[in-house]
Amino acid sequence: MTTTRAATELIRARSSWRSYDGRALEPRDRARLEEFIAALEAGPFGGRVRLQLVEPSSGDRAELKKLGTYGMVKGARTFLAGAVTQGPMDMEDYGCAFERVVLKATALELGTCWLGASFNRSGFAAKINLAQGEILPAVSPVGYVASSRTFVDATTRFFARAKKRKPWEELFFDGDFSTPLSPQAAGPYAEILEMVRLGPSASNRQPWRIVKERGEGVLHLFLRRTRGYNSRLINVPGGDLQRLDMGIACCHVELAARELELVGKWEVLEPPPRLELPERTSYVASWREA
Numbered sequence: 001m002t003t004t005r006a007a008t009e010l011i012r013a014r015s016s017w018r019s020y021d022g023r024a025l026e027p028r029d030r031a032r033l034e035e036f037i038a039a040l041e042a043g044p045f046g047g048r049v050r051l052q053l054v055e056p057s058s059g060d061r062a063e064l065k066k067l068g069t070y071g072m073v074k075g076a077r078t079f080l081a082g083a084v085t086q087g088p089m090d091m092e093d094y095g096c097a098f099e100r101v102v103l104k105a106t107a108l109e110l111g112t113c114w115l116g117a118s119f120n121r122s123g124f125a126a127k128i129n130l131a132q133g134e135i136l137p138a139v140s141p142v143g144y145v146a147s148s149r150t151f152v153d154a155t156t157r158f159f160a161r162a163k164k165r166k167p168w169e170e171l172f173f174d175g176d177f178s179t180p181l182s183p184q185a186a187g188p189y190a191e192i193l194e195m196v197r198l199g200p201s202a203s204n205r206q207p208w209r210i211v212k213e214r215g216e217g218v219l220h221l222f223l224r225r226t227r228g229y230n231s232r233l234i235n236v237p238g239g240d241l242q243r244l245d246m247g248i249a250c251c252h253v254e255l256a257a258r259e260l261e262l263v264g265k266w267e268v269l270e271p272p273p274r275l276e277l278p279e280r281t282s283y284v285a286s287w288r289e290a
């Protein structure tokens with residue numbers, strides 16, 4: 001059992017799995033995940049997130065259908081689902097908390113796959129008793145992966161170019177958006193930024209942009225929206241997938257910093273940093289080394 005693997009190793013090891021072997025979670029794995037979920041810290045921006053494992057009552061085919069993924073995921077018996085209370089940073093907080101559990105599942109050698117679009121939203125909402133004022137942004141299968149990926153899984157990965165990531169110069173900047181930040185110039189922050197770069201994102205669009213303050217331990221996170229992408233998906237009730245991606249970035253910053261023994265905290269600056277922004281780009285939050 002490899003529960004003590006470093007967070008950076010888990011971030012490198014994780015990939016989305018849509019093919020499972022049909023087995024229910026072993027009680028031990030289930031207990032460990034549930035224990036982890038129960039002990040989750042609050043989101044970095046104070047949003048109220050609740051997460052839980054859900055599965056249909058045994059053998060109930062109708063219920064299984066309600067927890068469906070439109071054929072995207074095969075053989076999964078258990079899902080991670082949850083809700084966040086509506087608020088200004090709700091998606092970021094949910095994204096961060098959910099990714100923590102995804103990485104815990106990775107540590108337990110369980111497969112996962114963020115699903116922000118391809119799942120039966122009303123079926124899952126009923127299963128978790130979604131309350132008024134709450135949003136259910138995403139779910140994930142959690143289970144033992146099949147020995148090979150299904151055709152749907154393999155083609156989805158092919159079309160999302162799932163293994164590829166944008167190069168550093170498109171994502172990370174030194175002081176302002178016109179100066180790319182190299183790993184050498186990032187010094188101790190290079191590993192933190194690399195962990196953001198390797199993270200999952202909806203359709204692998206990688207909307208995270210980070211400006212590091214020159215000579216300071218401050219990372220300003222920005223969301224560069226993909227043209228035409230969110231205008232479609234923002235209308236999914238409760239779904240702003242690219243803000244979930246930003247929450248994942250926050251999670252990876254936190255975990256990598258902790259591993260490097262860099263202590264810092266999140267803040268949402270008001271007014272936001274005075275920077276000239278590229279198109280479709282907006283400020284999210286800053287991580288400041290203490």
Ligand SMILES: Cc1cc2nc3c(=O)[nH]c(=O)nc-3n(C[C@H](O)[C@H](O)[C@H](O)COP(=O)(O)O)c2cc1C
Pocket residue numbers: 014015016017072113114115116117118119138156157160161162163199200201202203204241242244245248
């Ligand atoms: C917020 C979010 C939503 C996602 N929604 C879906 C989805 O609805 N269906 C799906 O098949 N994959 C979904 N994915 C998985 C991405 O396609 C995947 O993370 C990306 O292609 C990178 O591949 P990797 O996770 O294997 O590194 C989602 C990922 C994120 C982060």
